[in-house]
Structures are given as C-alpha cells and as structure tokens.
Amino acid sequence: MSSKADRDAGNAPSEAMVLTFKEDTSLTEVMRLRVASLQRTGQKRQDGERLLLPHEAVHRLDFPLQDLVFSRWNVALGGHGRVTVTGISQLWTPDLTHLMTRQLLEPVGTFWRNAGDPPASPLKCLEADMQEFGERIADLAKVRKVMYFLFAFKEGAEAANLSCTVEFTPEQ
Structure with missing residues (x-):
C-alpha cells in the first residue's frame, strides 16, 4: 500500500510481489530415497549430512526478480x-x-x-525472527533465481492445511 504522502508527491506505489512456496515433490522423493538407501544397506550418513525426516518436505521459492525488499509473511x-x-x-x-x-x-x-486455541485465532510466530528470515531470503534472492526450504510439520499440522507465501516489493 502506498501512503498519502507518496500519492501527494506523485510517486507510484510499489507493486507487491507475493511468492508462493511450492513443494518440490521430486526433490523430496530423492531425499527420502537417500534415507531408505542408508537404512536398507545399514550405512551411516556422512559426517554433517542432514537427512530428511518423515514429517518434512522440500519446498522451493522461485524469484522472477532479484532485487527485492522483504515486506511480510502470509501464513x-x-x-x-x-x-x-x-x-x-x-x-x-x-x-x-x-x-x-x-x-x-x-x-x-x-x-x-496450540491445540486449545480457537481455530480462528491468529497464528503465533516469533516476529523478529520472521522479519530477519524474510530479509535474509531477499538478500539471497539477489544472487538466486530459486531457493529451497525444509518445511517440518509437527503437533498435528499437515501440509494440506497450510498456505504459505512471502511478500516482497521490487527494490527502487
């Protein structure tokens, strides 16, 4: 949204760009196959390797522009x-x-x-972390056309019940 001062000064409002996290099913499957292969052969993971857990999935965010400023999360x-x-x-x-x-x-x-919260209650989050995380994504977008994320679903959360986007504005 633009402010009254922007409109009065003749500045056009910046267009918000809402990017949707999309599950990368093929990459998630590759990571699940890695876990299954290690279990089947009795091998251990490499030192420092991060294996995909059963309640996790890989998502991607595609950046049509590289110069972005983080605005907000929509979850x-x-x-x-x-x-x-x-x-x-x-x-x-x-x-x-x-x-x-x-x-x-x-x-x-x-x-x-939380389980005792009314279904219509707003989601909770650590706002400072979410702000910093969004800004970090915008920084990485400067050198990337795509970025990957691990989504973990716990305590009753399910992928089918989640909508997650992040909003940016093009850098001026």
Whole structure:
C-alpha cells in the first residue's frame, strides 16, 4: 500500500510481489530415497549430512526478480500444530551433493497454533525472527533465481492445511 504522502508527491506505489512456496515433490522423493538407501544397506550418513525426516518436505521459492525488499509473511494453517520453515543456502544438486547441516540458515521460521486455541485465532510466530528470515531470503534472492526450504510439520499440522507465501516489493 502506498501512503498519502507518496500519492501527494506523485510517486507510484510499489507493486507487491507475493511468492508462493511450492513443494518440490521430486526433490523430496530423492531425499527420502537417500534415507531408505542408508537404512536398507545399514550405512551411516556422512559426517554433517542432514537427512530428511518423515514429517518434512522440500519446498522451493522461485524469484522472477532479484532485487527485492522483504515486506511480510502470509501464513494460514487450518487447525492446530507447528510448522517450521528452514532455508537452505545451497544451490541444489541432489544428484551430486547431500544436504549438509552447515547449509541450513538461521533463523528458522516457526508458526504455530496450540491445540486449545480457537481455530480462528491468529497464528503465533516469533516476529523478529520472521522479519530477519524474510530479509535474509531477499538478500539471497539477489544472487538466486530459486531457493529451497525444509518445511517440518509437527503437533498435528499437515501440509494440506497450510498456505504459505512471502511478500516482497521490487527494490527502487
């Protein structure tokens, strides 16, 4: 939204760009196959390797522009539960490299609604972390056309009940 001062000064309002996190089912499957392969052969993960847990899935965010300024998160969760979003710093090549713990970004984004909360109550989050996480994504977008994330669903949260977007404005 533009302010009255912007309109009075003749400045056009910046267009918000809402980007949707999309599950990368093929990459999630590759990571699940890695876990299954290790279990089947009795091998251990590589030192520092981060294996996908059963309640996690890989999502991606595609950036049509690289010069972005973070605006806000738009997250809706039907029911109760906890959703954790962790950014991954690597440019993904799952056929060549495994996900390593050092490639996970901080802070993580956590959204939740407790089991006793009314279904229409707003989601809770750590606002300062969410602001910093959004700004970090915008910084990485300067050098990326796509970024990957681990979404973890806990305490009753399910992927089918989640809508998650992040809003940016083009840098002026």
